[in-house]
Amino acid sequence: MTVTPSTLYQLLQSFFGNLDWWPVDSTYHSYHHTDPRFEILIGTILTQNTTWKNVEKALDNLKQAHALSIYQIQKLSHDQLTQLIKPSGFFNQKATRLQQLTNYLITRYQGDLNKLFSGDMIQRRLELLSLHGIGPETADSMLLYAGDIPIFVIDAYTKRMCHRLTITVSNDSYDEIQHRFQQDLNHHYPSDQLVCIYRQLHALIVECAKQFCRPKPLCSTCPLSTVCEYPCLK
Numbered sequence: 673m674t675v676t677p678s679t680l681y682q683l684l685q686s687f688f689g690n691l692d693w694w695p696v697d698s699t700y701h702s703y704h705h706t707d708p709r710f711e712i713l714i715g716t717i718l719t720q721n722t723t724w725k726n727v728e729k730a731l732d733n734l735k736q737a738h739a740l741s742i743y744q745i746q747k748l749s750h751d752q753l754t755q756l757i758k759p760s761g762f763f764n765q766k767a768t769r770l771q772q773l774t775n776y777l778i779t780r781y782q783g784d785l786n787k788l789f790s791g792d793m794i795q796r797r798l799e800l801l802s803l804h805g806i807g808p809e810t811a812d813s814m815l816l817y818a819g820d821i822p823i824f825v826i827d828a829y830t831k832r833m834c835h836r837l838t839i840t841v842s843n844d845s846y847d848e849i850q851h852r853f854q855q856d857l858n859h860h861y862p863s864d865q866l867v868c869i870y871r872q873l874h875a876l877i878v879e880c881a882k883q884f885c886r887p888k889p890l891c892s893t894c895p896l897s898t899v900c901e902y903p904c905l906k
């Protein structure tokens with residue numbers, strides 16, 4: 673059976689329901705008059721090569737230090753920042769990446785995320801990709817979840833599930849898989865729903881991969897078992 677991204681979305685959505693991803697602490701930001709979208713940008717860097725549980729601990733430390741905004745991060749020394757984000761792992765690298773991102777936002781956009789997320793998004797994506805340690809997955813997560821830009825995020829979970837579900841792609845590259853998902857979803861849903869659909873489908877894939885489509889998959893209870901042709905089901 674041919675599985676398409678829109679079939680995948682329908683099956684996962686009816687099993688898991690709305691996942692409301694990406695989480696931000698709105699109460700914190702309304703109290704501190706800070707931009708909640710910056711918490712998403714921080715989260716996309718902190719979540720590299722670690723679990724969300726560890727990211728939450730690092731974000732909690734930043735909140736305790738009242739450092740969940742562009743200018744507050746800029747005021748911290750490298751050592752202070754590494755201490756705060758330590759639970760997320762690779763903290764030296766991530767502190768450098770966060771400081772570079774912050775400097776870029778202040779220098780180029782005066783710390784104003786409205787300026788970052790307006791204008792030519794192809795250009796913005798290229799700018800983000802030019803920053804050290806920001807690859808396509810991180811840049812696209814920033815654009816989709818913080819910038820409301822309809823661009824689908826591909827991660828290792830998506831690649832694994834594409835293989836197992838035999839979602840047809842001509843090659844394994846990030847761009848090719850992204851194109852396959854966007855082409856199909858854009859065909860099935862109106863353009864004003866795409867940001868929501870892209871966000872939700874990425875979150876659904878992550879959830880399904882964590883609960884069922886693990887390295888050793890739990891196919892017998894997976895909500896995709898009726899359409900999946902992975903060998904363990906035969």
Ligand code: SF4
Nearest residue numbers: 885889891894900902
């Ligand atoms: S049925 Fe098995 S292989 Fe297929 S998506 Fe579910 S867990 Fe993965």
